[in-house]
Amino acid sequence: MSSVQEELNNTQDMLQGYVELYNYSLSYVKTMAIGCAIQLGIPSAIHRRGGAATISDIITETGVDPSKLPYLRRLMRVLTVSSILATTGTDETETESDDSTVYKLTPASRLLVSGAGAPTSCDISPMLDLLMRPTTSVATYFSLEEWFKDAGATATLFEVAHGMSPWSLTKNDALYNKTLNDGCAADSNFAMDTLLREPRAAGIFRGLGSLVDVGGGHGAAAMAIARAFPHIRCSVLDLEQVVSGAPDDGTVKFIAGDMFESIPAADCVLLKYVLHCWDDESSVKILRQCKRAIPARDAGGKVVIMNMVVGYGSSDRFVKETQVMCDMWMMRYVGVEREEHEWKRIFLEAGFSDYRITPTALGFQSVIEVFP
Ligand SMILES: C[S@@+](CC[C@H](N)C(=O)[O-])C[C@H]1O[C@@H](n2cnc3c(N)ncnc32)[C@H](O)[C@@H]1O
Known part of the structure; x- marks a missing residue:
């Protein structure tokens, strides 16, 4: 040339x-x-x-x-x-x-x-409200550069901005609690609607007798599963301030509690968009509680995780970019979007023996079955 x-x-x-x-x-x-x-x-x-x-x-x-x-x-x-x-x-x-x-x-x-007669069954604008929220989302990045340089600080970006973790803020700020719960429920409605229409993904829940959706918010995911599989007894465990505002129509049972302390027994524990909020140490603690709650693998016991597996799914640039941006969004807490080897490490450390990843039509999200 x-x-x-x-x-x-x-x-x-x-x-x-x-x-x-x-x-x-x-x-x-x-x-x-x-x-x-x-x-x-x-x-x-x-x-x-x-x-x-x-x-x-x-x-x-x-x-x-x-x-x-x-x-x-x-x-x-x-x-x-x-x-x-x-x-x-x-x-x-x-x-x-x-x-x-x-x-x-x-x-x-x-x-x-939104409103009657909407062209899809789902309006995901409440999730966008959460992602774009000025105080709890955008402003948490304002101190990013200082935070990177601060050798001694252990506070997360979210704690620097709000003086407490998001799960304490939901107790102290009713509007944030509502924005978070509404956003999660809107996303769950869309995600579960899509997932349960995919035969391979829906098959993950077939044959279960009971399921507990841990950190299940206002129960949108558990309700979708209960409607699709009426024989599965579904319950939702979440913090008191979340469960107390849940729309309880009797489809699922709501339980107020702390997943680090105890998880109610069930054939399957669902963790949807939960472990990405936590670092490895906390995630291993949660997974150990899950293992205590479920029966052995040959008796049908498993944990089902809905989250990203970074690098899985479509190779589309938009998908890849969304995955890494979500990871940086979780960095505001102690959270992380994990690659497969990072998931494997915490599964083994929590005492699980095997796992299976199913990419979903949701593009950047996967389902991981984890077996005791
Ligand atoms: C990102 S949201 C996910 C909500 C829901 N699973 C979904 O996918 O829409 C994380 C959830 O974990 C709950 N959570 C946080 N700490 C918890 C704890 N110690 N015990 C039980 N739930 C907890 C929060 O209240 C919140 O509802």
């Missing part, structure tokens, strides 16, 4: 890097735009208008002040270019919009519609 060509390639690479850096540095604008669309109820407004709405329809439906129309158009453009919304007759890169532009939902925004 000639040096002129080499220089040209280098320049092009550098220019690509320049654009990438602008894009990454402003990615939070996309986060804010999605958060604002949820708060204004834009996806629900488009849905109420039969799945197609003009900017005037959106103003009428959402209560945005008409004087803000030019700004609303700019918000809609970010959402459209990011494929959160689409426009009729244009592709997502088209940036012009006028009063006749018709906005439509995309697969992503269909998951943000």
